[in-house]
Amino acid sequence: MTILYELTIFLAFALIAVVATIFVIAASLLGRAIEESSREQEEVARKESSEFDETIAGLQKQLKGAKGAKVIDGLKMQIAEYEERKKEAEKDLKRISQKYGLLTVRGTVLYPGMFFLVSIVLAGIARYTATIPLTLVSNIIWGVSLVALIWGSYRICQCLKVIEGVAITTEEAQFKRTTQAFELALERHEESKRPELEFEFKKRKPPFSFKLDAKEIIEFRIELKQGDVAKSAEVWFFAPKDFEFPEYYTWNQDSEYTIPNALTTKFKLGDLIGGVGYLRELAIKTPTKTGEYILGYSLQYEGATGGMNVFKVKVK
Numbered sequence: 001m002t003i004l005y006e007l008t009i010f011l012a013f014a015l016i017a018v019v020a021t022i023f024v025i026a027a028s029l030l031g032r033a034i035e036e037s038s039r040e041q042e043e044v045a046r047k048e049s050s051e052f053d054e055t056i057a058g059l060q061k062q063l064k065g066a067k068g069a070k071v072i073d074g075l076k077m078q079i080a081e082y083e084e085r086k087k088e089a090e091k092d093l094k095r096i097s098q099k100y101g102l103l104t105v106r107g108t109v110l111y112p113g114m115f116f117l118v119s120i121v122l123a124g125i126a127r128y129t130a131t132i133p134l135t136l137v138s139n140i141i142w143g144v145s146l147v148a149l150i151w152g153s154y155r156i157c158q159c160l161k162v163i164e165g166v167a168i169t170t171e172e173a174q175f176k177r178t179t180q181a182f183e184l185a186l187e188r189h190e191e192s193k194r195p196e197l198e199f200e201f202k203k204r205k206p207p208f209s210f211k212l213d214a215k216e217i218i219e220f221r222i223e224l225k226q227g228d229v230a231k232s233a234e235v236w237f238f239a240p241k242d243f244e245f246p247e248y249y250t251w252n253q254d255s256e257y258t259i260p261n262a263l264t265t266k267f268k269l270g271d272l273i274g275g276v277g278y279l280r281e282l283a284i285k286t287p288t289k290t291g292e293y294i295l296g297y298s299l300q301y302e303g304a305t306g307g308m309n310v311f312k313v314k315v316k
Contacts, residue, residue, distance in 0.1 A: 223278065
């Protein structure tokens, strides 16, 4: 039996060394464990609040027409059921707190270490009493020593179980963050490669001032400011129905367009490359009535359609 007592002492010492290692691991995951604890407690509290609101709403609805003992008994039963659910929620909150409390100094080091020290002391006493000899007393003390050893080992297993859960959650969170960062970087990369066209009026700038019933020339410049190439680029011009684009093919938009029934024409620019400015001229014939008119243009290329940009033309 002396050998068993000594083995118990050696095993307890070995487990004390394991406790220190486990604490180092637990300390590295404690921050994440606190986050998980807060999240789980918030979920339980939110669920409890939702059930409380539903219960109160149901009780208020039934109380409006409550008549007779049966209805009152039913209300009492619902209140009792809610109280039971509330107690379960409180137990869940307590379990969550205790679960992650295992990763603290008290949960990881003090409690298991205390049980192992008690096991060492009792096993030592059992070994000593065996030499007197007091065999029965020795066996009883050794049995208590084993109980302390087993309980300390159980605490360690609980700690390891929580560490495993937090580590898996942390790994999943890290993978999610890495994936999101990769997707964001990829999106930014694609954004940097996406063509971006710049439109600029040359010589004269809006608002333009034109004469009545006259042919005017608007000069403009288009440049690819971002991306390698903008394929099949076009610029569309829109004007109220009283205007004309005399040198180009035109058509009209519908009445629900930004400029209702807008007269429309387009310039086909082809494939635009970066660093090159493309100069063009738009011939426009003004209406026979004075006033301030809203016209517009839109830049388009393969795979993208730009919105309308408006400018003013004063005819006098």
